[in-house]
Structure formats: C-alpha cells, structure tokens
Amino acid sequence: MSFLQICLLLAKGAGHTVLVTATCIATALVTGLAIAILRRQAGAALTRLLSIYVYVFRGVPVLVLLFIMFFGLPGIGINVPPLVSMMLSLGLISGAYLAEVFRGALEAIDTHEVIAAEAMGMTRMQALFSIELPQMLRLAVPGMLNEFTTVLKYSPFAYTVGIPEIMKQAMALASVTLRGVEIYLAAGLLYFAIYQLIRLLVRSIERKFAIPGFAQN
Amino acid sequence: MALIEVRKLVKQFDGRTVLSNIDLDLEEGEIKVIMGPSGCGKSTLLRCLNRLIEPTSGRVYFRGEEVTLPQTDVRALRQRIGFVFQQFALYRHLNVLENVTLGLRRLRRMPVKEANEKARYELGRMSMLTHEDKYPGQLSGGQKQRVAIARALAMDPAVLFFDEPTSALDPLMSQEIIGVIRQLRRDNVTMLCVTHDLHLAQGISERAIFLDEGVVHAEDSIERLFGDHEDPRIREFFRQGNGPR
Amino acid sequence: MSGIIPFLQDVLAYWPQILDGLLNTLLLTAIITVTGFAGGIGVFYLSLSRSREVRRFTEAYISFFIGTPLIVLLFLMYYGLPQWGLRLSPLAVAVIGFTMNVSAYNARYLTSAYKGLDPSELEAARAQGFTTAQVFILIILPQVLRLSVPALTNQAILNLKDSSVAFLIQYTEFFAQAQELAARNFQFFKAYVLAALVYLAMVSLIVLAARMLERRLVLPGA
Numbered sequence: 001m002s003f004l005q006i007c008l009l010l011a012k013g014a015g016h017t018v019l020v021t022a023t024c025i026a027t028a029l030v031t032g033l034a035i036a037i038l039r040r041q042a043g044a045a046l047t048r049l050l051s052i053y054v055y056v057f058r059g060v061p062v063l064v065l066l067f068i069m070f071f072g073l074p075g076i077g078i079n080v081p082p083l084v085s086m087m088l089s090l091g092l093i094s095g096a097y098l099a100e101v102f103r104g105a106l107e108a109i110d111t112h113e114v115i116a117a118e119a120m121g122m123t124r125m126q127a128l129f130s131i132e133l134p135q136m137l138r139l140a141v142p143g144m145l146n147e148f149t150t151v152l153k154y155s156p157f158a159y160t161v162g163i164p165e166i167m168k169q170a171m172a173l174a175s176v177t178l179r180g181v182e183i184y185l186a187a188g189l190l191y192f193a194i195y196q197l198i199r200l201l202v203r204s205i206e207r208k209f210a211i212p213g214f215a216q217n
Numbered sequence: 218m219a220l221i222e223v224r225k226l227v228k229q230f231d232g233r234t235v236l237s238n239i240d241l242d243l244e245e246g247e248i249k250v251i252m253g254p255s256g257c258g259k260s261t262l263l264r265c266l267n268r269l270i271e272p273t274s275g276r277v278y279f280r281g282e283e284v285t286l287p288q289t290d291v292r293a294l295r296q297r298i299g300f301v302f303q304q305f306a307l308y309r310h311l312n313v314l315e316n317v318t319l320g321l322r323r324l325r326r327m328p329v330k331e332a333n334e335k336a337r338y339e340l341g342r343m344s345m346l347t348h349e350d351k352y353p354g355q356l357s358g359g360q361k362q363r364v365a366i367a368r369a370l371a372m373d374p375a376v377l378f379f380d381e382p383t384s385a386l387d388p389l390m391s392q393e394i395i396g397v398i399r400q401l402r403r404d405n406v407t408m409l410c411v412t413h414d415l416h417l418a419q420g421i422s423e424r425a426i427f428l429d430e431g432v433v434h435a436e437d438s439i440e441r442l443f444g445d446h447e448d449p450r451i452r453e454f455f456r457q458g459n460g461p462r
Numbered sequence: 463m464s465g466i467i468p469f470l471q472d473v474l475a476y477w478p479q480i481l482d483g484l485l486n487t488l489l490l491t492a493i494i495t496v497t498g499f500a501g502g503i504g505v506f507y508l509s510l511s512r513s514r515e516v517r518r519f520t521e522a523y524i525s526f527f528i529g530t531p532l533i534v535l536l537f538l539m540y541y542g543l544p545q546w547g548l549r550l551s552p553l554a555v556a557v558i559g560f561t562m563n564v565s566a567y568n569a570r571y572l573t574s575a576y577k578g579l580d581p582s583e584l585e586a587a588r589a590q591g592f593t594t595a596q597v598f599i600l601i602i603l604p605q606v607l608r609l610s611v612p613a614l615t616n617q618a619i620l621n622l623k624d625s626s627v628a629f630l631i632q633y634t635e636f637f638a639q640a641q642e643l644a645a646r647n648f649q650f651f652k653a654y655v656l657a658a659l660v661y662l663a664m665v666s667l668i669v670l671a672a673r674m675l676e677r678r679l680v681l682p683g684a
Contacts, residue, residue, distance in 0.1 A: 059665040060658045061623040072651035153531040180542030188534045195529035296591035306586035310604045320590045
C-alpha cells in the first residue's frame with residue numbers, strides 16, 4: 001500500500017472531520033457573538049454572569065467537558081448524540097474564547113463613531129449592528145482564524161465518542177497494517193491541508209469584505 | 218592624517234545610487250555639519266562610516282587604517298564611534314544609569330562600580346545626574362537625547378556622530394541640545410552632524426557641507442550658503458525656514 | 463442532588479490514586495511549560511537569523527506545529543514508533559510532542575511582540591558595537607519577554623488543560639484517574655464534573671500568579 005493510498009483511505013474520515021469542525025465553529029460563532037453583544041448591551045448583573053460563564057468555559061479542558069456531555073449526562077437521564085456533545089463541549093468552549101476575541105475587537109473601535117451615530121438619532125441597537133459589528137468582525141479576523149484552527153485541532157477528540165473521522169480511520173488502519181508512522185504522518189498532512197483550506201477561505205472572505213484604509217490606527 | 222578619511226564612497230540600493238563618489242575629511246577636534254533635503258543620502262553616509270550599512274564601493278580610513286576591508290573588526294570600529302540617533306533610541310527596559318553603563322559593563326567588561334562612576338560623570342556633564350533612576354518613558358525628548366549623548370560619551374569614543382539630533386524635538390528642547398553640542402565643541406570633541414535643521418547647523422558650526430541626491434555640492438561657510446548662492450538647489454534649501462542670522 | 467455523600471466517600475477512598483494523578487498532571491505541565499518556554503526562545507532566535515534558509519525552515523516548523531493537531535504527533539510517537547523498534551514511555555512522548563508544539567506557539571508570541579519593538583533601539587545597540595547575540599540577549603529578549611507575559615502565561619494555562627490529552631497515550635494523569643473513579647462507581651457525571659472543577663481551580667491559581675507577575679513587570683512610565 002503506497003503512501004498515496006494511505007492518504008486516500010484516511011480521506012474517508014475527512015468528511016466527518018470537516019463536519020465536526022464546521023458545526024463546532026458555527027456553534028462557537030453563534031455563542032461568541034451572542035455573549036459579546038449581550039455583554040455590551042446588558043446590565044451589570046447579566047454582564048457579570050456572562051463573564052463568569054466565559055471564565056469557566058475557558059478554564060475547563062475540552063476532553064473533560066466532552067466526557068461530561070457524552071458519558072456523564074446519560075447518568076442523569078440526558079442522552080446526547082456524539083456530534084451534539086462535540087458542539088456542546090468544543091463549540092461552547094471555543095465560543096467563550098471567541099467572546100474574548102470579540103471583546104478585544106469591540107474595544108478597539110473608536111467610541112466617537114458610536115456617539116456620532118446616536119447623535120444622528122440611531123438607537124443603541126442600531127449603532128451596534130450598523131457601526132460596531134461590521135468593524136468588530138473585520139478587526140477580529142486574526143483572532144477568529146486562530147480559534148477556527150484550534151477547533152480543527154481539537155476535532156480528533158470526536159473519535160472518543162465514536163465519530164469516524166480521520167483519527168479513527170488512522171487508528172483502525174494502524175492496527176491492521178503495521179505502518180503507524182506513515183499513517184499518522186499522512187493524517188497530520190491531511191489535517192494540515194484542511195488547515196490551509198480554512199486559512200484560504202477566511203482570507204478570501206476577509207479580502208472580499210475588506211474596507212480600504214481601515215486598519216490605520 | 219585626518220581622524221576619518223572618506224574616499225570615493227558609493228552606495229547603491231537596487232540600482233538606485235544614493236551616494237556618489239563622496240570624499241570627506243574629518244580632523245581631530247573638528248566639527249562638520251552635513252546638510253541637505255530629505256532623501257539626499259546624509260543618514261546613509263553616516264551609517265556607511267561605521268558600516269551599519271555596507272558601502273557598495275569606496276574606502277573609509279579611521280586614524281589612517283582602512284576600515285572598509287572584509288577583515289576589519291567592525292565591532293571594534295563601532296565602539297570607537299559614539300552614535301546619537303534622531304529617535305534617541307534609549308533602551309526602554311533599562312533606567313538612565315543602566316542605559317549608560319550597559320556598553321561599559323558588557324563591551325569593556327568594566328566592574329559595575331567603575332562603570333557607574335564613569336556613567337555618573339557623563340550624566341553630570343549632561344546635567345542628567347538627578348534622573349539616573351528614571352526610565353526613558355518618564356523623560357522628555359530633550360532629556361532623552363542628553364542621556365543618549367551621555368551613553369555615547371561614556372565609551373570615550375574618538376568621534377561623535379549625530380543623525381538629525383534635533384529633528385524629533387520641539388524648538389525649546391532643540392535649543393537645549395544645541396547648547397550641549399556647543400559645550401562639547403568647547404571640550405574639543407570631534408563631531409560629525411547630519412541634519413536638515415538650519416538653526417542647529419548655525420548654532421554649532423560656521424561651515425557646512427551641502428549634500429543633494431548623493432553628491433556633495435558645496436562645502437562652505439554657512440553665511441555664504443545662506444546668501445545668494447549661484448547653485449539654485451542650495452538657494453532653495455537654505456532659503457526655507459529661518460533666514461540668515 | 464442525591465448520592466453526593468456516597469460519591470464523596472468514594473472520592474476519599476480513591477484519594478491516593480487521584481493525588482498521584484494530580485501530581486502527574488502537574489509534573490507534565492511544569493516540564494512542558496519550561497521546555498516549551500526555552501524551546502520557544504530558541505525557535506524565535508532562529509526566526510531572526512540572517513540566513514534565509516534558516517528563516518524559511520523555522521517558519522515552516524512553526525506553521526506545521528500550529529496547523530497540526532497535537533494528538534496526531536503523540537499517536538505517531540506512541541503507537542507508530544514501536545513498529546520501527548523505538549518504544550518510548552508515555553511521559554517521554556508527551557514531553558517531546560508537547561515541547562515541539564508549545565515551542566512553535568511561544569515563538570509566534572515572541573515574534574509578534576518583536577514587531578512592536580522600536581527598531582532604532584536595535585540599531586543603536588549595533589552601533590554601540592554589540593554582537594548579534596548580545597543584542598538578542600540584552601535588548602530584544604528582555605523587552606519581548608515582558609511584552610509576551612500575557613500570551614506566555616495563557617500558554618501555561620493551555621498546557622495544563624491540554625495535559626489531559628496525555629491520557630489517550632496511557633499517561634496516568636489526573637483525568638485518567640477521574641475516569642477510573644467513574645468506572646468504579648458508575649457516577650460518570652459527578653466524577654467528570656469534579657474533574658472539571660479541579661482543573662478550574664488549578665487554572666485559577668495560574669491566573670492569579672500571572673496577574674501578580676504582570677504587576678511586577680510593568681515599567682515606570684510605560
């Protein structure tokens with residue numbers, strides 16, 4: 001079996017890897033944005049609560065939270081499917097990190113622009129959606145790319161809850177053949193290729209929505 | 218034999234000639250001012266003399282010894298030249314005293330006590346002794362430049378190079394530094410100063426070299442460079458800003 | 463919640479193994495934080511090299527280890543190498559794998575801090591006659607380390623959390639012991655939540671230490 005054949009066999013799992021990565025990224029974006037927006041607009045109590053949530057979810061290992069969701073919850077009567085338990089662990093934890101990335105990006109925006117918008121008659125929410133979010137998303141691109149890459153790199157944990165992604169294929173293959181080194185090397189290259197694809201995708205979206213002269217500060 | 222002799226110095230960047238056949242002599246105890254518009258190559262010239270930038274061709278002699286050879290000990294050469302920058306370039310993680318003693322301790326391997334003594338002497342000369350525990354972030358521009366000069370003097374250099382020393386300072390602080398350089402001149406320190414600040418040039422020297430697009434166009438008294446010079450480029454450069462004193 | 467008392471009694475009974483696991487977690491974390499820190503400085507130094515080949519190679523190294531899951535590297539060494547006759551202990555595999563990974567990240571943080579340095583300070587140091595190595599040790603490194611403290615301490619926290627991955631290559635650290643506890647009394651939920659709380663507590667200690675460190679390193683007038 002040639003190296004190329006190994007790669008092709010492992011690629012069977014690539015679809016699942018991409019699925020896991022994509023759903024977790026989506027979960028992270030939704031929760032991260034929600035938290036960032038709420039922390040900005042809400043009162044002191046809710047903001048405090050959200051900050052605690054972010055702190056807790058950034059302080060717990062992905063593997064532990066995954067096991068809580070998949071192996072732990074059934075013990076108290078809640079059965080969670082594998083993909084959902086990935087989303088509830090990796091997705092929520094990533095969301096907490098993204099919330100911090102968004103917070104930093106929001107703070108970098110010139111407050112005068114928001115004041116000018118309100119002086120024009122916009123409500124706080126309108127200013128948020130038409131002034132702050134568009135800028136925040138562009139400023140947060142490096143942080144988001146970082147976080148998306150991290151999601152990809154934790155996606156192999158999905159094998160522990162039975163999802164047949166690349167890692168699972170690699171382990172199965174390694175146990176029948178005795179070519180572990182090549183197999184895991186191939187797996188690494190496969191992940192690296194997916195990483196490059198994510199980078200290209202994010203960069204091309206960034207270019208498409210780029211604002212000329214925006215990043216001068 | 219002059220302290221520094223420059224012969225036919227040429228510097229090219231990507232096919233562009235920045236310095237073209239520069240000849241220059243600097244005698245011991247002398248002060249020379251090189252002036253010219255931005256981009257004329259004066260900062261590049263200074264950096265070619267201590268090989269921070271490598272000349273494309275030409276020769277530089279330091280105390281009669283050629284220093285543009287491949288086997289020249291460039292670090293030893295640089296230790297004999299004190300360099301003062303436009304942006305002061307103080308090490309921001311070190312306080313004033315440490316900034317001045319760093320070279321003494323690490324390059325000359327001086328014991329700390331001796332280095333501190335020497336540093337304090339130079340800081341005193343620059344009237345910065347009371348600030349020895351401060352960090353660069355806590356100093357004004359003029360103060361930073363004085364520390365930078367003290368740092369350069371502490372190594373007992375044969376010559377001081379100034380690269381636009383007042384260009385980042387407001388008029389009041391510029392005057393401070395002009396005063397300091399005049400004091401050094403009275404102490405017979407050999408100096409080479411590059412600047413586009415006419416006020417500084419007038420304050421520290423009677424003569425100046427005019428450099429434009431990498432070529433020396435004149436070396437004359439500042440008075441005459443200020444007056445109605447035949448060369449239209451010189452006229453244009455010296456007429457802007459302040460008029461003759 | 464029912465059954466907390468019996469659960470805690472189980473924890474107490476299993477305490478020696480849990481403690482052993484905790485110590486193994488802390489051991490691994492401490493080692494890789496130190497080696498990753500030293501490795502990061504080394505890789506960062508190489509990234510500043512005058513030789514374009516060295517710079518290219520270093521950039522490729524950093525890019526590869528930032529873009530590939532750590533678990534793949536660990537599995538390669540632990541399950542793959544024995545087939546070539548090289549059998550390493552779980553701790554050895556973890557240390558080597560984590561060090562290579564963490565060095566790449568730390569080098570990135572140091573490089574980004576380096577971009578914020580005042581280039582005229584570096585020029586002044588060269589003009590004073592310092593060697594490249596001296597400029598690196600006396601001027602670049604002190605400033606870059608200071609600027610990178612938040613990122614480096616964050617990496618220490620990540621190291622602690624990621625140490626749990628080592629259980630997948632049979633290193634009996636804390637999370638592995640938590641699973642043993644869960645397997646004994648089938649209280650998976652309680653055991654894993656307890657594990658999460660313990661990690662949270664350890665992370666909080668690092669956060670506190672990091673804040674103290676940051677306060678001490680602030681330069682007057684900065």
